[in-house]
Amino acid sequence: MKILATLQNNDIAPRFDLATEVLIAKVVRGKISGEPRTVLLPGPGSDALCSLIIKEEVSLVICGGIEEAHFQYLVWKKIEVIDRVIGPAPRAIELAIAKQLRPGGIVRTESTRRAQT
Numbered sequence: 001m002k003i004l005a006t007l008q009n010n011d012i013a014p015r016f017d018l019a020t021e022v023l024i025a026k027v028v029r030g031k032i033s034g035e036p037r038t039v040l041l042p043g044p045g046s047d048a049l050c051s052l053i054i055k056e057e058v059s060l061v062i063c064g065g066i067e068e069a070h071f072q073y074l075v076w077k078k079i080e081v082i083d084r085v086i087g088p089a090p091r092a093i094e095l096a097i098a099k100q101l102r103p104g105g106i107v108r109t110e111s112t113r114r115a116q117t
Helices: 046-053 068-076 087-097 110-116
Strands: 002-008 021-028 031-040 060-062 078-080
Touching: 002 087, 021 087, 031 087, 046 068, 060 087, 068 078, 087 110
Parallel strands: 002 060, 060 078
Antiparallel strands: 002 021, 021 031
């Protein structure tokens, strides 16, 4: 299984169509296999990003806002989409692997959670 997260710096990009890089993690038996890789896109654009997702055989996409047409296209292609996510991409991927990430989720790091308690 592969998980793709749209990036802006180290966080989930606020909009799918404006992402210029993505983080791709391969998951084997519930754990990340190897080092996740960052892929720089030639520019922002939903169509190019959808093509990359198909080419890479991604199973799950984590993103911020996404247009309904692209959301439906990915779902039609049997790709799970968790959208409207805010926070650091590596932690979002960890939560997705643990089945704890939901659409609209606000992801916090361990240090952020400790500071709030």
